[in-house]
Amino acid sequence: MKTVALDIRDRVRCESLRSLIMDPHEAAKLINDGDVIGASGFTPSGYPKEVPMAIARRKLETGSPSNLTLWCGASVGPELDGELTASGALARRFPYQTDDRLRKAINEGTVLFQDIHLSHGTQNLRYGFYGKMDVAIVEAVAINQDGSIVPSTSVGNSPTFVKMAEKVIVEVNVTQPMSLEGVHDIYIPGDPPSREPIPIASVSDRIGTPFIPCDPSKIVAIVPSDVPDKQRPLAAVDEVSARMARNLLDFLDVEVKAQRLPRDLFPLQSGVGEVANAVLAGFLEWPSENLRMYTEVIQDSMLDLIDAGKVSFASGTSFTPSPEGARRMYANMDLYRQRVILRPQEISNHPEVIRRLGVIAMNTAVEVDVYGHVNSTMALGSKMINGIGGSGDFARNGYLTVFLTPSTAKGGSISRIVPFCSHVDHTEHDVDVVVTEWGVADLRGLTPRERSVEIVGKCAHPDYRSALMDYIRRAQANGGHEPHDLKEAFSFHLRLIRNGSMLPVGGVRES
């Protein structure tokens, strides 16, 4: 068992709080059965590690604490989601995840999970819809004289967790550099009936404090940590992703030439992952020196764009660099601090700000149906993959809403374009543009019958086009505004379950 060896006294600027510095296993004893915990972290960045691992050890050794509810910003690292799941301590989790062990438990129904828009969580917590919060566990680079907390590599939901929780445990992580101080902008909106406009009119506007306000009497433990964020190396951009990126950039170029967008575009939002990385890399060729980002996660590709003089400012809620990216970022933090800002996710994802700024929303889809509904979360309609995350916050409110997906998966046995989505996260009302490696479907102003031709003709893989068109023709023969044949609506999915492939066997009429 670890003992207090790391010297964090210079990072705990409030002398009276230094007596609370303790080992993680001591802090873990402050967690009770049934507690509702709010933990920092958004992606595997800025989440507590030592205390959750100690809670999991204690659960395995003593059987307690059990029946925990865990709120985070979004996904976090395995020291938190994975260990708490494996120990059996975790009963309920909000609002997004990407952990293998947790995902399995969610799909088995042993951990209960509600999938909610990332901008909604903290306001609903403050409204009292989910009951009280017992403990906040927040990773920090420092604690100020007045007890306020300087977060590390993410902000996420931490400000409201600290505000709501009865007790606060701070994990001071010495692997997180002090140069992060000043990059955060903490603002918690008021609640109805006295909520004011959020005064952001430009991505770089600062509206809050560089620390999370915290009543020092709520702090019950301060735990040193030297466990780094679980940064992951980036995969190289594959050919399919590169073609999707080129298609999207060509489309944006047409929009600029048609004067529907300025050459500097409007603030860009991009999801996380390989496709997003490829899309952002594509902007290295974009003829502008004043691109701006209003997004969730700041990854390597964004550092590249800043270094290349393409992006003048990036607003997010989390830094998620690769190990190489982190070295570069920390070596030049004084520069990046002029160009980046981390906000609470309630602000990075706020409908009010996204709509005002005219964000161009670029997110990935699990599947898209012939009328433009999007599944972002569920394999075969039932199995949770990760969650909706912020895609709904951005898709509904963006100036232009783009969903990207490769046209197929699993070596061509799955078509990402299907007759009817097996789960709907984004409706036809929220989807402007669909991009695959085959092309771009521009759905703006089109009626469902027109959309079906546009999506299948431009975006579906050629191997699936005739089966999709056949479905559409037969459905449309029955009439209706958005014609479906409910007997065959899931024929692609059922064929996949039955045959291991969505590809028609012996002709397109097969269902």
Place this chain on the structure above:
Amino acid sequence: MKTVALDIRDRVRCESLRSLIMDPHEAAKLINDGDVIGASGFTPSGYPKEVPMAIARRKLETGSPSNLTLWCGASVGPELDGELTASGALARRFPYQTDDRLRKAINEGTVLFQDIHLSHGTQNLRYGFYGKMDVAIVEAVAINQDGSIVPSTSVGNSPTFVKMAEKVIVEVNVTQPMSLEGVHDIYIPGDPPSREPIPIASVSDRIGTPFIPCDPSKIVAIVPSDVPDKQRPLAAVDEVSARMARNLLDFLDVEVKAQRLPRDLFPLQSGVGEVANAVLAGFLEWPSENLRMYTEVIQDSMLDLIDAGKVSFASGTSFTPSPEGARRMYANMDLYRQRVILRPQEISNHPEVIRRLGVIAMNTAVEVDVYGHVNSTMALGSKMINGIGGSGDFARNGYLTVFLTPSTAKGGSISRIVPFCSHVDHTEHDVDVVVTEWGVADLRGLTPRERSVEIVGKCAHPDYRSALMDYIRRAQANGGHEPHDLKEAFSFHLRLIRNGSMLPVGGVRES
């Protein structure tokens, strides 16, 4: 053919414009084949009548104009949607409708229709996504000295139509009283990158002008009209609607007692129709004198609530009284003008304002599935009923989002609670509460497996509960976070198509 007989000179305050006063058949000649028209109107209120009827007559007599695209605020009266459809002049219609003849044409595919969020239309028009607008046709009570237009019983999308259109035709309706002047508050948001916060912090805040600004040189015709709004008498509240209203009010009472809502509640939004009417009537018993509405349509029930001293202020985009309600309203307009305001629908439905104010959103559903997805638009997944209207604007952004539906339709042969919605307009991420005459399902914080029990147990009709629970049990046996059996997901709908009823025949396993 009608000739100019009505004297509207005192309502045309700009002398130089009086020369443009003309008969509707003269004005109709200004419409060309393929024109994109933006017409005033939101519900059968404040829409132009004489000019559209003259366009339809001209089309029938001469074959022209054809291939028209028509934008309105939402639905309008039969003189506009019905006549233009019947004449064959109409090719494309945005963004919402309720007209029998138009609905038929949409479902036959002879009029193309795109169903979009009511708050999205005008911004996308200004962005240039739908091309240029040729003509705005706006009903008014008066035209000011500077050419600006005083609208009549609705604002809808008219301000942006007038701003965008190359030509403006004003229908001055003498049946609309001058006492409407002063009730409107016209504000068009700036567009990115220079859009500012919308400065509404309270339902009664005035932020614009009481008229629609209009360059007088764009006005090409002024047409007198004495055709009244197609006001409809209200149906009496039926027993099922009354039970739904009681269930909702009981639920709100619990929320107040739990201190999740103040006794004066937060601003209320309510859809249109029988159920909405019953719900609003229920508030006559609510122990508060300071209820406020931030909604789309101001109906009789709202006048009742104002008269009873329950509602202190109501903001909407349209007056839609019954004939009796209209008489009462116009007789007391000086009083109501202190208590009501009509805004552009981009403002009445704006996510920024709805979320800031903490609106309680109450809308009706066509069907709700066992996990809480909502169909608001499509019968059997294919046939357009009316459209999504503003339900998405309010549901996504409300403090509390409620969907109401009777548990069954067509004498019990249709269950409104189904295994899988045949069309999804609102996802599980946007639905807090479901209400039927049987009870209230409170979905906040619940995982899909919990939601299914809550919805079926509290809201489904007893005749359908065992079939629904049977579906859920068998689907959940396959595992997954939100388990479905795609083979049987539409079994209720297919049974309805086959048997004329969703009721199981000979046991619940039948599909």
